Amino acid sequence: MSRDYEIFELGDHPLLGGGVLKGAQLAYKTYGTLSPAGDNVVVMPTFYTGSHDRNEGFFGPGRALDPARHFIVSVNLFGNGVSSSPSNTTGDQAGGNFPHITLHDNIAAQHRLLTERMGVTQIALVTGWSMAGCQSYQWAVQYPDMVRAILPFCASARTSPHNFVFLEGVKAALCADPVWNGGHYDTQPIEGLKAFGRVYAGWAFSQAFYRDGLYQQLGYDNPAALMDDWATDHAENWDANNLLCKLATWQAGDVSAGPVFNGDFKTALGSITARTILMPCTRDLYFPPEDNEIEAALIPGAIFRPYASDFGHCAANPGNDAGFTAQLDANIQELL
Template sequence: MDYEIFELGDVTLQSGETLPNAFLAFKTYGTLNQDKSNVIVYPTAFGDTHVNNKWLIGKGMALDPEKYFIIVPNLLGNGLSSSPSNTPSPFDRNHFPQVTIYDNVRLQHRLVTEKFSIQKIALVVGWSMGGIQSFQWGASYPDMVERIAPFCGGARTWPQTYVVLDGMKAALMNAVGFDSSKLNQLTSADMRAVGRVYAGWGLSQAFYREKLYRVLGYESLEDFAVGVWENSFMKMDPHNVLAMLWTGQNADISANPSYNGDFDEALKSIKALACVMPGSTDLFCTADDNEYEAKLIPHAVFNPIDSIWGHFAGRGINSVDNNFIDDNLRRLLASGTN
């Protein structure tokens, strides 16, 4: 096992439901310095684990473990942290309680403060749903978080994003005839259609038009659809996916007692230096949505990733995009805080 477990005990979620014996799976890189000032938190995205974040961590990179103590907490529902697939009955599979981004960040805050006694975070960074978590960290703990760097992820699930996630959910619901009482019959084979639905959103029109899937070793569009989209989604547990889809569809940094749904106020309350990096051709976490958000954050720069890799400009696949993100993180970490 290449990660650690932080036991949370019985947790009362935002919904009021209790998740018994909850736990966060996490991975750390580097060493915490004496004054605990070198902390970076790097949450995982939908369907990802800490392994998927490794591409942005390394010697000589902005996220250098020889310089920083990097904590990568796994999203609730991803199969490593508390999830439908690893929680005992009666909270397993379709009976797993609804978990919000706010819940995730609150529990990550417990990990950071209770296990490591950390009071300041130099940077929270993340891709996609990891990006939403970085915004939430900034809004929930404005005096603790010095910098945030969300890329290809919004501070809430805007209507277009919601619809895309709803299409993925519908593919699973269709497998059981839209009968929610039969959801526990779902298997990983039912994820094949979900992969096909997502294939049109993860990358841009130009990516497909220019046949960039050949760069990834796929000769035809069909080979790519099967080899990447079907196969990667069929490795996921459908109940974990439904749980994460709910988390994603209901993401909003203002949907909590601190802001009572006042989204603009939540953005204005972020004190961190922010570098907001959407993918310029992202089809469902759009640059326009991020631009609106960045304008309301007092100390934000809006710096789109100029790429035809769509949402996957932030996936760690294309070296030009990777270098752009790394360069922006380097500049952000070099900048003084307020």
């Protein structure tokens, strides 16, 4: 079966923390056609447990993002099993020896893809859900002269201490499986992956989602059925080192990291020139709206536009909350 994406060979890709990702490969898929003026580019990075195909739920015919009008570039994160990852790397960086990757490293690679392979000089919009939204901020800080607008939804410009602790919890559940063996396993740590999925299910939705039985709208009879499904999904579809690679990238998320801003978060956000709408969900348990409200005050001209949904972080998952989808499209339309 032929693959439905393309590969950009980066060679040995320099990393912010030092060293290189050897023989790096960036996987991506495009939709639509680049306009003669080159002004219709929309970049959509992937989120934590997503690949390029999962982004297809955020655009389509008649939507605010439409391949008939826009040239959409859906780019896979390092570590997601499609771009260079612990699971598909060979040699001395395979598996548990895969290097630490930052969002800065991802965006530097994406910038090379757009400029070197596609000849893109301007981006109309960078947008995405969750960890993809975190990359939207990173794009605007790292390449401010190239990005005209950003719309991160259910995301943040810097991983908060509480978010970090949440991720430590799911990580600990996975790594407690002795089969994991510090990342040097011969077979997948199935019990650890199941535990990871069950713990994660408690954070992905809000308290009201469970209290009011909204899980029934997603086809589950009770919370236990939802947790069982999430456990099975993670055990059957994910490589443990890939999950932990991206988790470490997420935990280190900070647009001010690196030699340009040296941890000065306020100055980093103040450098953003892109038109900005921040769209958190009011009941998101790990990207709460309070964080975005602080960011909006630091980004020149930013609009803070939270959406109320009991689906929590997963309000953004296509098909879960029609109201969220409608507001997302309206925000995109406003920026474009």
